[in-house]
Amino acid sequence: MQSALTQRLRIPNFYLLAAIGAILTVAGTLAAFYMEHHGHQVTGMNNQVFWGLPHVFAIFLIVGASGVLNVASIGTVFGKKVYKPRGPLSGLLAITMLAAGLFVIMLDLGRADRLIVAMTHVNWTSVFGWNMVLYPVFFGLVGLYVWLLLDRKMYAYSKAAGTAAFIWRLVMTTGTGSIFGFVVARQAYHSAVIAPMFIIMSFAWGLAMFLLFQTAMYKWQGTQLNEEIRLRLNNLLGTFVAAVAYFVVVYHLTNIYYAKQTAFEHFILVSGGIYPQLFWVGFVVVGTLLPLLFVFVPALRNTPSSSILASIFTILGGLAFLYVFIIGGQAYPLEIFPGMEVKSSFFDGVVDPYTPSLPEILLSIGGFGLYFLLSLLAVHVLPFMPQDDIAQLQASGALHD
Amino acid sequence: MSEDRIENKSRRSFVGAAAVAGIGVAALAPGLKLIEVAGAAQRAPGEPASSAVRWGMLIDTSKCASGCDACVKACALENGINETVTDARQGSQWIRKIDLKDPKTGQEHSLPMLCQHCEHPPCVDVCPTGASMKRADGIVLVDRHICIGCRYCMMACPYKARSLVHMPLTEQNPLVPRGQGCVEACTFCVHRVDRGQQPACVEACPEKAMLFGNLNDPNSEIAQRIAKEKTTQVRADLKLNLGVRYQGI
Ligand code: SF4
Ligand code: SF4
Secondary structure, three states, X not given: OHHHHOOOOOOOOHHHHHHHHHHHHHHHHHHHHHHHHHOHHHXXXXXXXXXXXXXXXXXXXXXXXXXXXXXXXXXXXXXXXXXXXXXXHHHHXXXXXXXXXXXXXXXXXXXXXXXXXXXXXXXXXXXXXXXHHXXXXXXXHHHHHHHHHHOHHHHHHHHHHHHHHHHHHHHHHHHHHHHHHOOOOOOOOOOOOHHHHHHHHHHHHHHHHHHHHHHHHHHHHOOOOOHHHHHHHHHHHHHHHHHHHHHHHHHHHHHHHOHHHXXXXXHHHHHOOHHHHHHHHHHHHHHHHHHHHHHHOHHHHOOOOHHHHHHHHHHHHHHHHHHHHHHHHHHOOOOOOOXXXXXXXXXXXXXXXXXXXXXXXXXXXXXXXXHHHHHHHHHHHOOOOOOOOHHHHHHOOHHHO | OHHHHHHHHHHHHHHHHHHHHHHHHHHHOOOOOOOOOOHHHOOOOOOOOOOOXXXXXXXXXXXXXXXXXXXXXXXXXXXXXXXXXXXXXXXXXXXXXXXXXXXXXXXXXEEEEEOXXXXXXXXXXXXXXXXXXXXXXXXXXXOXXXXXXXXXXXXXXXXXXXXXXXXXXXXXXXXXXOOOOOEEOOOOOHHHHOOOOOOHHHHHOOOOOEEXXXXXXXXXXXXXXXXXXXXXXXXXXXXXXXXXXXXXX
């Protein structure tokens, strides 16, 4: 298996694909400079909705980065043979997704030039502050893990590194979830369910990103993934998508259960315009029902493109969920005087409109561009793509274990 | 980074100058501005803020007139909030007037809402860099030199008391440095308080609806009124022990 891993990927049209990734990344960077120069007045954000579209994309990438490592963990930590050859690619994508997520979130800061300040002044009571440790250690552990997987002489140590990375990423996503879960002030966020919900979302979104990238690379290379392996990975995606749906139901039910939250829930699920639409159409139909159909309905699951479609729908659903969660959560007025009708010059008591502006859209998409570019460059120069020894897997019965 | 250091240095000298100006005021007009503020609260130059003092404000909503925004105007003038915004939602508001109506009783109130200078401020807890901080005397401030503009404090503040500066600023008030991309909030006019004066809003209120003083000093007017009269903390359920108390809601 190890010798097979040393083959690197030949991608036709590599330069064209790299150029697409680079153009998106540069466009995102230029958009960020434009925002930095003119201030956030050129965005759709304001003093009520102050985390906008870039946060949606950044958090998707950061959460997904932890989940995409799942594929490697299942191979190394839980010993599933089919997943083992996928370890290096899974580790690579974890690094590139996190880097891309941080690219977006850092460039969206009001003072993006103060990156050094962010790294040198850490407030330990802040979950955000912990990230100054959580992210670099994640990069370090996953980098080490990928090296141990790729270096035949060091392979024996990969299990220890893989286990450490597995635990670390659970901590990291708990941290990301807690950024919201600890916010006592807002109706949308203060809930203990959010951290586990983010963990399970990371599994689904990360696997979808993995499958999409893997399938695309295979396609461009003119090879195809073994059908049994493809179906197995698809089933796992279906299971994660269903688990996400379960957590989202629990999150909303617990909110409805607390009487003071019912008005907020009505807004998000029924009366809030774009937010209920995105929730029901984007998250429920596109992000949950469609992937489940493509994974579990026999007529659909056996078409080779079912993996790609299920993954794309899961990703779109994830973005829709985060849009509703992050932006809808801010658009709904903060309840400063519960039970009272309020009016003020600062838009108290009214739902805040938000429309992302072009620079925000470019920066957000730029994050995906950077993720794609980095991943593509890496698989071009190093043997990250999984090579399956089907005969051996079949002989050992590993295809079905 | 080096730019930040220079800024920091100039800020220190600015604080020093402000303190010297403070003695100036005290020397020129002894007792004039210091009557309200307990003697112990006046800081000597270079002396750090002391936890013997807890600055607070008591707002009597029964005196506060709907439609009056004298405090808001005074705040803007004092703190140099003078930029023109095309989208009002992107403008800074350190203090705003809120009109309340109880739908059950029909009772109406009008009140100024500002940073509540929480004893346990969520904004300070969540700030990743420590830019949001609470001084020993209870005043919650943002250090504009290390604020990275992440807006997490805005997410955490239960009172919508903070604003991000959305645009380049010109014509600043040198006593109150502000900056594009940084978050800011009411400072209780710390630059005035440190030289023994009252916050601008308190001074400007034509109805004398706002009272400022040292909550820790049992002889101060504010402490005595809070001891005797019924006061409310907004969203008291969050148990943040606010520096701003209201009467009449
Ligand atoms: S009111 Fe808001 S900004 Fe002021 S101290 Fe409390 S949490 Fe911080
Ligand atoms: S915006 Fe500034 S003050 Fe607020 S949490 Fe971020 S760094 Fe701290």
